Amino acid sequence: MTRTHSRPLQQLGIALRILAAIPGGWAFSWGFVACGTAALVALGAPFHDAETALLMLGLLVFAGVFLWSFAARSVLRVCAVLVGGALLFNAAALLLQRAILS
Template identity: 50%
Template sequence: MSATPVPASHPRLRIAARTGAAVLGGYAFTWGFIAACTALAVKLGMDFHDAEFLASALGLLLFLAVFLGTVASRRGALLLWGVLLGGGALLAAAGSLLQASIA
């Protein structure tokens, strides 16, 4: 029996898929978060520019956490893409619904 691990097929493709999910999927998820957070803060009475700044500052921290979590995750890249893009779409839809209820 060999003590060395079996090499994965196409490791560069796996790294590229995970990096793409971390960067592009993380961006989509963060964008949805910022949209939802801004709309929620404005709905609660905060000035728009203050809400936008707060959401963007929190979004920067969220992007870092999502990026590092995606790179460190042992899950498959397809699942990561689905979670990040789906979550970003749900957050953006929630922000859009909140924004429509403000007017």
């Protein structure tokens, strides 16, 4: 482990990575599950089949982005991708749903 204790900037970096990994990763995977479910339903899959498939993938995605939050060189890029991705996925899910139901 690096000697990070004396450097507030590095502690902030760790705090950001933890925030990115847990709430950020959750929001991102949630969006992924919602968007993927809606997309599979749009392709003709029954709702619960689509949901189940995406739940399985979503958990693996969550574990993956959790690891990436710590492995990535730039913490800011991690935050940008996770927050941006969460917003895009959720918006896409809503749009897809509207298109399917209309």
